[in-house]
Amino acid sequence: MIERKVTVESKVGLHARPAALFVQTAAKAPMEITVAKPGGIPVNAKSILSLLALDARRGEQIVISADGEGAEQILDDLAALVAEDA
């Protein structure tokens, strides 16, 4: 399992437009991808409702995990989305 630990930089947290962009990007990948707060229960990164319920706010860290071919690339893409204030 490959992981990326990133700090949420978007002003609105991982909600609204940043959350939608995140889910749209994750949904394009074939493998399972999960998101969790450090030590928390992982949720499906392709589920906007689960992601909203995770309630990751600006300044908080999240862990994104995936496995399989192309996992490095998709995790980098997702981590970059989270780390920018869009």
Added chain:
Amino acid sequence: MPELTGVGVSPGTGSGPVRRFVEVSLPSPAQAVPHGDPHLERARALAALEAVAVDLEMRARHATRPEARDVLNAQSMMVRDPGLIGGVSGRAMEGATAAVAIGRSFQIYRDMLAVTGGYLAARVADLNDLRDRAVARLYRLPMPGIPVSDEPFVLVARDLAPADTALLDPAQVLAIVTEQGGPTSHTAILARSLGIPAVVGCPGAASIAEGTIALVDGASGVVRLDPSSSDVERVRRAAASRATAAGAVTGKGMTSDGHPVPLFANIGGPGELAAALTHGAEGVGLYRTELLFLDRAKAPSQEEQRDVYREVLEAFPAGRVVVRVLDAGGDKPLTFLPAPGAEPNPGLGERGLRLLRRYPEILTAQLAALASAARGLPVKLQVMAPMVTDIADAEYFVKACRKAGIANAGIMIEVPAAALRARDLAPAVDFFSIGTNDLIQYACAADREVGALARLLDPWQPAVLDLVGIAGHAAHEAGMACGVCGEAAADPALACVLAGLGATSLSMNAPALPLVRAALAAHTMDECRHAAKTARAAASAAEARAAAREHLHALRDMGL
């Protein structure tokens, strides 16, 4: 020709066929008769969800505002959420009817979102709306919400929730009429910012039949049904006169005899600077800083605050920017500033400066960020505190500002006690800014969001004019500035009256600036003072409005 009258909250006129906001009463899911075939129930449920998603996508494609498009796209993603679809499928296969499967699956996510509060509380409303759409689809009922139409229409509703108004398309909606809501309700503020004529608190509106032609005057609050073509023509001409008047006067705000009344914009962040500059604002009269603090686990750092403030301050090199420090509490609670105890009446609780006095480190950090943002810039930075009640509040705030190196510290006048004793507060501060929205709510003891009280929430209430007059007089005696930064300043007639009552500057939503500038430029300061005097002498809001207009002779020609 029938006529309804409500409160005009967004000037301009619109006429066209009425489309009613679709409210659907759905049968209780428990009453649904199961088909007995789980595969069929699952297929029906999933088809209903997909139909809702397709409808939302279609609306998103037609939306002209990017904000509305984002909301609609996010909603269509929610209906296609793999977790939701999995839950619906599973429940249907276990024997639930399609309606029950949909209802229960949404319930799970609603409960998860409801516990977090803030931004997500609004998403709970979204989920309810999406569930209702899916269930309506199952029963082949019309989908609730803002109607879709091939031609522009007049939107009529009992009331509109923030989630509904976010999706309004100014290209589609000619005017808005609601039965409930007041001048400072979400609907009114949004309609003004989008430039859609609107009448709220209009009894009988909800029973106007679909398709009726309505002529809506968002200034006077009159809604004419089945108007004659000459009526439509007359109102159109008035609208054209207004457009001409608004475009005719540019430059700084002043009366026709040259008394300057600087005109500023109210903003919530750097994103609104463009609109302020486009409409010729001479600066910012109210910068609400709450946006920076919302939906955060902890307060933004001093550096982050400084960068955002600097962006605003740089926009007006030769002007003035009045910043209101964090106005939290009440209906705007923040995670890192919990109210100290249960507040049965948050509007009268620890909000604004009262809360900052409990958390002085937040105030200190914000003032330091403001002082450092202004360093080296030519702009005149003024900082003010919300919810100041007495001299102790005023002195506390000014002292904190001085300590941070802020030379110009003022207070909002929005608590009646502060207005009544403005003469005691004036020597302690550098300026006043009258927040009419809260001043009206507190003076008339009427909650801003309670539609049934719209009549009381009228800024023309003589009691409110008295309070403004008292504060204006006290500021004048002390040789000090006294701005008005509430929605009241956006009404061109009232803007003249406020100037006559002693307001030295006016601040409003940017789109309202051109007409206010034109109205001031058409009258002398003496005419404004006479209008103010007769308005104060009136016994009711309606009389005050009528009496003031007698002295403001040019308004009619301007279509106001």
